Amino acid sequence: MESAIRLAISVGGSALAALAVCRVADLLARFADARHPETPLWGLLRRCRTPLYVVVMAALLRWTYPMASPDRGPLVEHAEAVSRFLLLCLIGGGAWLTVRTVAAVVESSYARYAGRSRDAARLRRVRTQVTLIMRVVSVGVGVIAAAAALVTFPSFRTLGTSLLASAGIIGIVAGVAAQSTLSNLFAGFQIAFGDMVRIGDTVVVDGEWGVVEEVTLTFLTVRTWDERRVTLPVSYFTSRPFENWSRGGAEMTGAVFVHCDHTTPVALARKHLEEFLGTCATWDGRAWDLAVTDTSPTGITVRAIVTAKDADDLWTTRCAVREELVGWLAREHPGALPKVVTAPAADAAQEEPLRSRREHGLADRAAP
Template sequence: MNSVLRLLSVLAGSALLTFTVSWLVHLLLRRMDARHPETPLWNLLRRCRLALRIVLFAALLRGAYRQVDWRPLEEREAGVGHVLSLVLIGAGAWLVVHIASAAVESSYARYAAGTRDPARLRRVRTQVTLIMRVVTAVVAVVAIAAMLLTFPSFRTLGTSVLASAGIIGIVAGIAAQSTLGNLFAGFQIAFGDMVRIGDTVVVDGEWGVVEEVTLTFLAVRTWDERRLTMPVSYFTARPFENWSRGGIQMTGTVFIHCAHSAPVELMRKKLYEVLRGCPTWDGRAWDLAVTDTTPSTITVRAIVTAKDADDLWTTRCAVREALVAWLAEEHPYGLPRITTAPAAVPSDADRVGSGAGGADVPADAGYRR
């Protein structure tokens, strides 16, 4: 009975001490957050409360469970200690990832608050995302290795594993050549500033926005909400269009086919009127000119600008609809027409033959409506 009471007292004391320490840490972080509202670090660290509690509780039990004089526990002392060690290692790795994530997110938030350049923000955001993935992967690998080393069988195999590490590394490098290529390409994209989260790109004829960048793949969200998942090595080995390089503002064209009699000068004035009423036009530039002609039509090109690709698409559609509707309503003669008028019927004198043995030509020969 005394052994059971001692076990319960150890569990209750460990739990009470764990909640007391976590509550004090939470209170301290809340005060620091109120004192320094310019940084979100302290508020982000409060998300680590669960991981901290597990670490504290596992550490306290790991140090005190041997003091319990309870026979079932003594018979399984090694197994209980091993389980507590595994829990402590896993929770410690979880806590480290949370702390690193809070520090990185806080640094990015402070940088974003003081920077107004969208291109730099997207670049830093891409780098921060990849850094966090690398940190998470490294911590996970170290934690798994530490867990495996707690098993005696793995410790005895350590010497042979180290001896064959060179051969295994060569074989793994050959087998995972594509994966390693994507891994290094991910670093090249992140720190070479080739493509960033939020960039507007055209890949394989598809237009979209970069939504996610990892160490192995890159996700592009197309205009119709589809997701293109592509290996990052694609962007280091093939050419692609990045419409956000050097600034996200863009210039676009609208082509309209008109008749030769179209009022070009009035179309130019109408274009400016339409753009002034278009909220997606950024006001940087506009123009209208005849760029080509055919025997039946002319090609009128309107140039418009917008702050990004989405606004440019909206502006082009608005200009095209407004100009075509205006021509149809105000100047229908300016729209292309297909001539379907019948040919003139020849007179009686024209039907007389040439007198050189030629037969008379019928009045309707060669004339079909």
């Protein structure tokens, strides 16, 4: 009975003390956030309350549990197991708290930088780098925490000596076996710091255009225009050519082709296009043009050039211009629409009398 009371006091006191520490830390972060609204750091640090509670709770229990254990009894028999469990909780909570704290600092720094910078391309580059750095930090902290947890077991501690002795051979074997994974890992760093592709860039891969939605150390996700997600290994972007429409700026120029008849009033069409673009919300006003770029025995090809601030607006502008030109020709100049000859060809029986009449007519005109 006495041991149960001691255990209840130990667990309850540790829980209340940990709750008080977390509450004080939360109030201090809230107060600092109100005093310094220019930075989101303190607000982001409030997300560390749960891992902080785990760390403080595990630390207090490791300190108070031996005091609650009498010289004999079931608590003494399981003291080593409980101590190891609390140590594992402390290691896991510490890793969790470290990752949350680093994430808060990095996100706060990025938010402050984004508030000062107006360069969208550079913001996408920094965002990509920050995302990959956070993933590297998370993986590194996780590996260190796992190693520290394994060392707490005596059997793994003994095994570690032999593993370190053969680390060279194991490293070579692992490098050969994980060649593809390592290539993707290094390709991820190359993409992040080589400024090849960034989160938010508009790219064309395998004939599909979309926006880069996520970049990790091993794969990259592209969201296509029809809301599909195309997942590609990052080594794809370092070993194959691809189009990056956001490189050097998101502004784009597009063309619209309309097939017309030879009688098309090109000058009037050019004037109508200028008037229409003045009312088009997605046209950025940088440039436009309309010209005949090709001709054939059956008609001409009219090309309209328009500009927009990004790929989405360019697509909308091209569709609007195409619809307007076709509609205007159908309303105002229906004769300018392309024609398809559907009249049947004359047969030989009909052609012979016509040929005879033409020949006689030529002979009559030639007679003196």
